[in-house]
Amino acid sequence: xxxxxxxxxxxxxxxxxxxxxxxxxxxxxxxxxxxxxxxxxxxxxxxxxxxxxxxxxxxxxxxxxxxxxxxxxxxxxxxxxxxxxxxxxxxxxxxxxxxxxxxxxxxxxxxxxxxxxxxxxxxxxxxxxxxxxxxxxxxxxxxxxxxxxxxxxxxxxxxxxxxxxxxxxxxxxxxxxxxxxxxxxxxxx
Ligand SMILES: [Fe+2]
Numbered sequence: 332x333x334x335x336x337x338x339x340x341x342x343x344x345x346x347x348x349x350x351x352x353x354x355x356x357x358x359x360x361x362x363x364x365x366x367x368x369x370x371x372x373x374x375x376x377x378x379x380x381x382x383x384x385x386x387x388x389x390x391x392x393x394x395x396x397x398x399x400x401x402x403x404x405x406x407x408x409x410x411x412x413x414x415x416x417x418x419x420x421x422x423x424x425x426x427x428x429x430x431x432x433x434x435x436x437x438x439x440x441x442x443x444x445x446x447x448x449x450x451x452x453x454x455x456x457x458x459x460x461x462x463x464x465x466x467x468x469x470x471x472x473x474x475x476x477x478x479x480x481x482x483x484x485x486x487x488x489x490x491x492x493x494x495x496x497x498x499x500x501x502x503x504x505x506x507x508x509x510x511x512x513x514x515x516x517x518x519x520x
Contacts, residue, residue, distance in 0.1 A: 343391035345374050348399065355396050356477040358453035361421035365473045366451050368399065369423040379426075381405050381469040388505055391473075398479040400505050404429065404470040409463035410506065412494070414456070416482030420475065421453035422446075422462075427470025433460035436484075439492045459486050459494050474505055483507065484516065 347367045356364070368375065368391075380387045380403050387403040404427065414436060424446045434441040436457045445465060446452065454460075464470045480503070484496040498513035 343374055343399070345371075345392075347371075348392045351394070351397060353394070353396060356419070356475075358419050358421060358455055361397070361419060361475040361477055362423070362451050362453035364397075364399070365421050365423035365475050366449075368473050369425040369449070369451070372425060375401055375473075379403055379471050381471075386410075386506065390504065393479060395478065397475060397477040400474045400476075402472045402474060402505065404464035404472070406464050406466040406468065410461055412459055412461045412486040413483045414459050414486070414496070415454075415476060415480055416484065416499075416502075417456055418476040418478055418480050419453070419455050420458075420477075421451060422472050422474040423451035424448055425471045425473060427468055428465050429462045429470055429472060430465035431460055431462050433458065434494050435459065436486070436494055436496065438494055441494070480505065485513075
């Protein structure tokens, strides 16, 4: 599923963002950040869009050490199985429901869970997941990454049901822009 990236990314002026330390954030700090932003929606709520043709997102905040994205999902829009390059991350659901399959690169077991409103998760660099809006309506979520995303690897299950990276793409947001050519990997990174 392709994504839409606003050509004019919004910068959110929020006290929580202004108070972030100027360093890389740990997963639990990123989770606290997205939980806090999701719980106080007055500043970002007017920006939310949902597009039945493609997943929508816009950047709320960026520094060299952390970025925050606002995502709008329609039913069945998904991310495909991916990691986040060298970034740690977290997300929190503000509207609707997201189904998540998640595991670790090279492992054989994918777990599954549903995130409803207020549900959040955080992860480190070997985390692999796929998120999909499982309905019954649109979903909205907030995502934070530290450092900002620069690369995503996309995964498949091999003949032994191991999660292996199939290809990677440079990114400037929570999904490749469709212009870059994928680099085939063929083995676990
Ligand atoms: Fe992700």
